[in-house]
Amino acid sequence: MNLILFEPQDFVAEQQAVIQGRRLQHLLQTHNAEPGQQFRAGVLNSMVGQAELLNISSDQALFHLSLDSIPPEKLPITLILALPRPKMLRRILQTVASMGVARLILVNSFRVEKSFWQTPFLQPEAVHEQLVLGLEQAKDTVLPEVMLEKRFKPFVEDRLAALSQNSVKLVAHPGNYAACPRALTEPVTLAIGPEGGWIEYEVDKLQQAGFTPVQLGERILRVEVAVTALLARLF
Amino acid sequence: MNLILFEPQDFVAEQQAVIQGRRLQHLLQTHNAEPGQQFRAGVLNSMVGQAELLNISSDQALFHLSLDSIPPEKLPITLILALPRPKMLRRILQTVASMGVARLILVNSFRVEKSFWQTPFLQPEAVHEQLVLGLEQAKDTVLPEVMLEKRFKPFVEDRLAALSQNSVKLVAHPGNYAACPRALTEPVTLAIGPEGGWIEYEVDKLQQAGFTPVQLGERILRVEVAVTALLARLF
Incomplete structure (x- = not known):
């Protein structure tokens, strides 16, 4: 947690916010936090800056924010x-958020096991939690947009053109x-x-939609490694 | 497992080798393997090619190798x-092997917890196991060299010059x-x-040893993500 990420419901006054739960535990265990200390902070989908710890107990911590x-x-x-x-999905959501991907579309494919779509890790709160961990890691506040497309063909045929307009299209x-x-x-x-x-x-189908196949060499990488490697190379 | 990696002790005749345990279970569960089928194969630190399945039971599988x-x-x-x-170490060993790193030196640092050096995942057999998983993933056979350096200062002062000779040195x-x-x-x-x-x-100390600091931008990445991102960008 390289940044304390506050969400709208954490605010108790204009520049004051309270944290509990996971973020509080992290502060207590890792930072030996004391009133007066400054922390890097941000507000979800908004600005970043500093948070001064006003008081802290085992139940909650109160901050004054200057963003x-x-x-x-x-x-x-x-x-x-x-x-x-599912297990890899959680790490990939963190990675995608930490690397700064603007939009993630999770799609079906022939080799995706049907059961993967049933995982509780795809519930909006679970996705949100992993994305927030990635943002805290990277000192970012802006959630990537995440879309789920459970049917490959109608997605590629009907919606992909608009979503990929004016971009370099690679598969x-x-x-x-x-x-x-x-x-x-x-x-x-x-x-x-x-x-x-x-x-x-x-x-x-992707080529028909204007996508150009590209490769990373003869080594086959795990998906989560390939995601990072491709992003690091492209930008 | 994109390649069946045979080790010297698997051989029962000049071009015949037997697998059991994890590799056998993978074949049985993922490939519905039957005699006559061809698999991509390799021998540890040696050639790659094809392995024809000669017979298979719940105890073992016998192959004829053409490398x-x-x-x-x-x-x-x-x-x-x-x-x-420790938990991240295992994944990083796989990643490092799959991406083709030639040599890995695990060193101490001020922010490395002392207990990390006690993990059973640093035992040679445990390191070997993770590296092999990475090689199987990437269809490689050649183990990266792995060295452990438990003291930062003597490593950097006494051994790093020889180890980094004639290379671009980056931190x-x-x-x-x-x-x-x-x-x-x-x-x-x-x-x-x-x-x-x-x-x-x-x-x-690294700068004194000729290393140039470089950065990847303002986002702070988890170590395993940073390893992949840096390798993908450098090569």
């Missing part, structure tokens, strides 16, 4: 990701394709498949 | 990493430094700190 800076810029990317298995796929480009400055829409990869039908 | 190709090239990098917490550190370079082709020695980062004394 004067804007959070780090987002990466101009829409990441389309075949829904990962990551091992094979005899161009190497993934580096250091782009324009908006990107990037599609990353599940463990085992996209099937050819899916790559064909 | 005719060399494994993917390693990245020309020595990664110096402050010892991560990842947030701050007002140059951006991490991209797409290098020469050998690199890269030092990545623990959660919370190197302390200034450590950065100073």
Whole structure:
């Protein structure tokens, strides 16, 4: 937790806010927090700055906030990701938030197990929790937009054109394709498949939607590693 | 498991080898394996190619191996990493092996908890197991060299010069430094700190040893994400 992220319901007065639960425990256990200490802080989807600890008990901590800076810029990317298995999903949500992805679309794919869509980790509160952990890590406040698309074909045929308009459209796929480009400055829409990869039908559909296949070399990476590697290379 | 990795003790004849345990369970559960099927295979620290399944039971599987190709090239990098917490260590060992790091040096640092050095995950067999998982993922066979350095100062003062000779020497550190370079082709020695980062004394010592501080932007990433992001950007 490199930043204390306050949410609207934490405010008790104009510049005063209270934390409890996980964030309080972290302060007590990791920071040996005492009144008068300053912490880096931010408000969800808003500014960043400093929070002065006014008082703290085992139940709650009260801060005075002075927020004067804007959070780090987002990466101009829409990441389309075949829904990962639940345990990996949680880490990927954190990673995506910490790296600054602006929009994440979790899609179905032939190799996504149906049961993955039933996980409680896809509930809005659970997704929110992991995204917040990623934001706290990266000292950001702005939640990525997250969309769920449980049917691949209507998503690609009916909605993807509008969502990927005016962006460089890439689909990551091992094979005899161009190497993934580096250091782009324009908006990107990037599609990353599940463990085992996209099937050819899916790559064909994405190509018909204007996506260019790109690859990262002959090593096959776990999805969460591939997500980070592709983002780090693209921007 | 994108490649069945055979170790020397698996061989029962010149081109025949037997697997049991984890690898066998994976074959039975994921591949519905039957005699006659071909699998991508390799031999530890040696060639890659195909393995034909000759017979399989719930106890073991026997293969005929035809190995005719060399494994993917390693990245020309020595990664110096402050010892991560045990749970993260296991994933990082897999990641480092899958991305093709040639040499990994786990070092002490002021912010590494002493207890981390006691973890059973640092035992040679445990390290080997995670590295093998990474190699199987990336279809590689060649183990990265792994070294443990429990004392920072004598390592940096007495041994680092020889280990980093003729390489680009970089230390990842947030701050007002140059951006991490991209797409290098020469050998690199890269030092990545623990959660919370190197302390200034450590950065100073590394700078005295010829290392240049570089940064990845204002977002602070978890160590495992930073490792992948830096490797993907450097090569």
